[in-house]
Each structure stands twice: as C-alpha cells, then as structure tokens.
Amino acid sequence: MxxxxxxxxxxxxxxxxxxxxxxxxxxxxxxxxxxxxxxxxxxxxxxxxxxxxxxxxxxxxxxxxxxxxxxxxxxxxxxxxxxxxxxxxxxxxxxxxxxxxxxxxxxxxxxxxxxxxxxxxxxxxxxLRPALAVALPQLTGGASVLVDAGATADPTPEMIAQFAQLGAGYARLVLERPDPAVGLLTIGSEPGKGNRLTRRAEELLGGLPFRFHGNIEGHDVLAGTVDVIVTDGFTGNVVLKNVEGTVRVTLAMVAGAGIASPERLAEVARRYDPRSHGGAALLxxxxxxxxxxxxxxxxxxxxxxxxxxxxxxxxxxxxxxxxxxxxxxx
Amino acid sequence: MxxxxxxxxxxxxxxxxxxxxxxxxxxxxxxxxxxxxxxxxxxxxxxxxxxxxxxxxxxxxxxxxxxxxxxxxxxxxxxxxxxxxxxxxxxxxxxxxxxxxxxxxxxxxxxxxxxxxxxxxxxxxxxLRPALAVALPQLTGGASVLVDAGATADPTPEMIAQFAQLGAGYARLVLERPDPAVGLLTIGSEPGKGNRLTRRAEELLGGLPFRFHGNIEGHDVLAGTVDVIVTDGFTGNVVLKNVEGTVRVTLAMVAGAGIASPERLAEVARRYDPRSHGGAALLxxxxxxxxxxxxxxxxxxxxxxxxxxxxxxxxxxxxxxxxxxxxxxx
Known part of the structure; x- marks a missing residue:
C-alpha cells in the first residue's frame, strides 16, 4: 500500500x-x-x-x-x-x-x-466466480487478507483454489508480501480435517503456485499465522462479521469493567476495524x-x-x- | 444453572x-x-x-x-x-x-x-447425529448456546433442525430460558439469505416447537440477539475458535495500547472464556x-x-x- x-x-x-x-x-x-x-x-x-x-x-x-x-x-x-x-x-x-x-x-x-x-x-x-477480499489487521502487525468474505456462498473446491490464487495476488500487490503464505480455514490444523468442501480444496491447494501453509483454524484469523486466509463465502462472511462483533463486545466488556477510558478504547476499535483497511475488493x-x-x-x-x-x-x-x-x- | x-x-x-x-x-x-x-x-x-x-x-x-x-x-x-x-x-x-x-x-x-x-x-x-453445545457469554449478560460447535461437520438441513431442538432443550434446562429464541447463523438477516444448507434449514426451523427468531449474522453471536445459535458443526467450530482468538487479540491490543493493566484484562478474559462456562455438552x-x-x-x-x-x-x-x-x- x-x-x-x-x-x-x-x-x-x-x-x-x-x-x-x-x-x-x-x-x-x-x-x-x-x-x-x-x-x-x-x-x-x-x-x-x-x-x-x-x-x-x-x-x-x-x-x-x-x-x-x-x-x-x-x-x-x-x-x-x-x-x-x-x-x-x-x-x-x-x-x-x-x-x-x-x-x-x-x-x-x-x-x-x-x-x-x-x-x-x-x-x-x-x-469461475468472483470473491470478496478483505484485509484484516493482525496481532503481529500488518494485515492478512480474508477471501472469500461473501461473494460466493456455495463455491466448489475448484473455486476455492481460485480464490486462494486471487488472494495471493492481493497479498503481493496490496500487502506487499512477495511470497505470501496461504492457509485454508477449517476445523483442525492436521491434514484431512474439515468438511467435504475443505478436504477436497486442501488437495487442490497443495499443487498451486504459492506457499500453502496448510489448514488453519478460527483462532488463527487475527493471529498472523498466514498472509491469505482462504475460505468459502459463507464461512468468510460469518467470520468477518464475527470478528467485528467480537471486537466490539470485548471492548464493551473492558469499558464495563471500568479499567480503560471509552475514548482510548474507541481508538483501539478504529485501529482494528476491518472496514477501515481499504474496504472489500471484488477479485x-x-x-x-x-x-x-x-x-x-x-x-x-x-x-x-x-x-x-x-x-x-x-x-x-x-x-x-x-x-x-x-x-x-x- | x-x-x-x-x-x-x-x-x-x-x-x-x-x-x-x-x-x-x-x-x-x-x-x-x-x-x-x-x-x-x-x-x-x-x-x-x-x-x-x-x-x-x-x-x-x-x-x-x-x-x-x-x-x-x-x-x-x-x-x-x-x-x-x-x-x-x-x-x-x-x-x-x-x-x-x-x-x-x-x-x-x-x-x-x-x-x-x-x-x-x-x-x-x-x-440423526449428535451435536456439541457450548454456552457463550453475551454482551447483554447471561449466556446463549451455540450448537453445533463441531460434532457434525457436514449435516443435512434435517440434522440442523434437530440441533436447534436439542439446543432449545439445553437453553431451557441449563440456561433457564423457558421460551428460548432460536436464531439460524447465516450471512444476511433477511429470509432466504445464506447458502443452500441454511436456506433449506430455515424452511424447516419455522415449523418446529420453539420460538424461531429467524436468520442471524456473525456479529450477533455475542450480542444477546437469541438464546440458541444454531449452525452446522463446521461453521460452529470456526466461529467458536474465532471468538476465542478475537477476544485474545483484542485484549492484547488493549494491553499493547497501554490503557489497561494486563491483570485487569486477564480478569475480563476469564469472564469471557467460553470454555469456562461448563464445557461443551454432547447432545x-x-x-x-x-x-x-x-x-x-x-x-x-x-x-x-x-x-x-x-x-x-x-x-x-x-x-x-x-x-x-x-x-x-x-
């Protein structure tokens, strides 16, 4: 950027x-x-x-x-x-x-x-199908890109493989990661974990021209584990909105505990608002x-x-x- | 409880x-x-x-x-x-x-x-299939139950309808909600939004013996919108871990901004840890x-x-x- x-x-x-x-x-x-x-x-x-x-x-x-x-x-x-x-x-x-x-x-x-x-x-x-890419701030600094964040709710494994390639391109051009690591969002980090869609997608991702980190889980989304988080548009949209809602609720809990001023917390919220990092790109x-x-x-x-x-x-x-x-x- | x-x-x-x-x-x-x-x-x-x-x-x-x-x-x-x-x-x-x-x-x-x-x-x-139920603390106080949090990664719509009934039973017995409101986790609050699975599940949920609130989104998960959040085990597991990870990262950001003591933040984290609210029930x-x-x-x-x-x-x-x-x- x-x-x-x-x-x-x-x-x-x-x-x-x-x-x-x-x-x-x-x-x-x-x-x-x-x-x-x-x-x-x-x-x-x-x-x-x-x-x-x-x-x-x-x-x-x-x-x-x-x-x-x-x-x-x-x-x-x-x-x-x-x-x-x-x-x-x-x-x-x-x-x-x-x-x-x-x-x-x-x-x-x-x-x-x-x-x-x-x-x-x-x-x-x-x-095959377009995908929405959203940059999410990471605990380790910088941002990773979540793709698909909601354009295609029922993709095939082949579409997910394309989303990964498009997301890797986003990471190179926008996030300036010359060799981005791609992670497949699923429910277990071991190979073969997930649902039917992710198991087949995982097979395809291994053969593509980027660094495939393997499977990642929900707690990796903001942890800086990978540069590109690839998923179907249904899961991606739920996760994006869940991140927004969970940040908001957590900060409200901190404010409610009276241990930090609402003004300072609002600053943190702004820094962490995925929507403020350039919007959603339709790839x-x-x-x-x-x-x-x-x-x-x-x-x-x-x-x-x-x-x-x-x-x-x-x-x-x-x-x-x-x-x-x-x-x-x- | x-x-x-x-x-x-x-x-x-x-x-x-x-x-x-x-x-x-x-x-x-x-x-x-x-x-x-x-x-x-x-x-x-x-x-x-x-x-x-x-x-x-x-x-x-x-x-x-x-x-x-x-x-x-x-x-x-x-x-x-x-x-x-x-x-x-x-x-x-x-x-x-x-x-x-x-x-x-x-x-x-x-x-x-x-x-x-x-x-x-x-x-x-x-x-048809068992489901994992996890109580999640809510911004409005109390807890809601997320079901399925990971037992069945590829359910049919009929299984999701059963998860909702089992979850409503959990809300009655454990959360003491005599008339629990059930929401279907998807990617748009209007009827008919979602993927193939949730669109069909939405049709089934309207005819079951509990109060069906309708579709909810990722930002509703901790917002107290409903008492029972029903979803497939893949999405539920991703969301559960995403909540855990996002709470952790948000509190780390607050700590990093130097606006609250790590000790007080750790207290908030404990109160918000889904794992501390009685574990996951296999229904x-x-x-x-x-x-x-x-x-x-x-x-x-x-x-x-x-x-x-x-x-x-x-x-x-x-x-x-x-x-x-x-x-x-x-």
Missing amino acids: ADRPREPVRPVVVDAMGGDHAPAAPVRGAVLACREHGVPVVLVGRAAEVRRELDRHGAAGEIDVVHAAEAVPMTERGAGAAAGADSSLAVGCGLVRTGAGAALVSAGSTGAVVTCAIRGIGKAPGV GLAGTVVVAHGSSGAETIARACVVARDLASGDLAARLREPAPHRAGG | ADRPREPVRPVVVDAMGGDHAPAAPVRGAVLACREHGVPVVLVGRAAEVRRELDRHGAAGEIDVVHAAEAVPMTERGAGAAAGADSSLAVGCGLVRTGAGAALVSAGSTGAVVTCAIRGIGKAPGV GLAGTVVVAHGSSGAETIARACVVARDLASGDLAARLREPAPHRAGG
Missing part, C-alpha cells in the same frame, strides 16, 4: 453517489487520494452536486467529473439489479470495462456494487472493484483508492489462465 | 484421568461439585491415585470411586478409537449406558470423548456427556458437573420422537 507512482495513469473511478455520506465523503476521499497518495481519480455522479463538493476543497480544476443522473439507494435488497444505466454505479462500471478507468471504488451497498460490477464489467477470462473481474463500507469517511475512501490503484497495477487472474499446477515460483 | 436439588440421585460420573491436570483437577472438581453445588458424583479412574487425591481434601468417605486401569492420552488424533475397554472414558460411558450414572463429565480430548461416547452410549432414539446421545476443556481447573469441572446434572434432568431428545411439526407449545 506504499504511495509509489505507477506508469499507466488511468484514473481510479470513484462513485460519488455511493455511501451514507455521499457525495461529501467520496468527493473528499477522491481529493485526498489524489493530493496525498498521488492516485489519479475521476468522480462519477450528479455533476452539479459533485462540482459543488469539489469547490469546497478548491479541487474543481484537479479532478474530472463524469455525469450520471441516478444514485443507487443504499438498501441492500435488489438495488443492484434495479440500478439503471444512468446510475453512477453503472456508468462507473462502464468506464472500467472500456479501459478508461483503472478501477472502481464505491461505498454503495455491497450487494448492489457486486451485482452491478459482475453485470457491467464481467468476469476475467478463466475465473476475479475483468477490472478492479473496491467496495468501501457504507459509513466510510473520506480517509477510508482515499485508502480504498490506493488499494484499487495497487490491485489494478497487476493482472490477478493471469495465473488462472496458465496451463497446469506444479509450476515454479511463488 | 441454579443449584436446585433433583429427585433422581443418580450420580454424575467424573472422568478422573481426563485433562491436562488429571487426576488433581477432576478430583477436586468433583469434590467442589458435591460439596458446593449439591451434585452427587462418582469418580472413574485409577483407584489408588484417585483415592490419594480425595484424601487431600478429606473426601475419601464422601465420593465413590470406580476403578479403571487406563487413561486415554490427551493427543487428539485417534485417541478415542484406540481407547480400550479398561479406560476411564470407556468405563464412564458404560456407567451412563447402564443407567448407574446420570451423566459423564470429562476434560479429556474432545475427539476422544466424542468418539467413545457415541460408541459407548449411542444415540438417543430419533436422533443427542442416550445419556448426557459434557466435555470440559483440557486445561480446566477444578472450578470449571465443578461447573461442568452442574451443567451435566441439569441436562440429565430432562429428556432432550423426547420432542424429536413426537410425530410432526406445527405443534403447540414452546
């Missing part, structure tokens, strides 16, 4: 109308991404509203705006399917599909962004998409732009198109 | 040789259960060793000892299958099977206890079995004896033998 300059200057497309604090937060996030992280951006949304926000930061001359008349509502259910061609999401996906944009960042509802992105950008060649599409949490402020959206830029600098799905397992390299 | 006296005075059988601190911790736990909670107990293990420990508490005259020559090692893999007929586990299961004991409590390895109990006690009539057998954590001290084993006594006071599987759904009552 270093702020290194990149050759191709295609901008990251920021959905100005997505999120609870749109357009103010996405517009300010885009300005921060551009000014503080050197990420070229373009904003998509209602041009007049977006320009008014840009003016507040004196940035009207710095950042291009592409007009889109509609905003997709933040309600989860069916919003993506109902999103019209004039919506900021659909127009943003179009910019990524045509190559005018390097990646899309949106703080819109996850369901809507995923639906629109799959329809509007499409899967990369060779990809496996023919373009890069990062979904920031709906409640994201400008800093979170700016971080999501950095993640999107880093992901767009590589071709995550390239290895999936290579012929066979047991290749060299990692 | 109140210390109410019960009519049938059949003792709870305590495996004196199970756990990292055997026989000292199980023997002292049995003495505590008997003296402080009024639970009748019998100890199973190497008689000479067990009596020596009983003597240390002046309890040789109070508690019966049944001799078993072998101790099952604490290594997880294959220990249960290898446990001989002379092992304390096998002898203890035999006492429950014949009705001489009301229930078995062991701090031996979960795998070994589950294997021995299924073989030595057998399933209750009508039960669905023809007798009651409670597995305490291997590292259990005497107090934890005593609590497991109380849970075992409470569970043995009811017939958890009775409702499973009733004819059809849509019955009255709850």
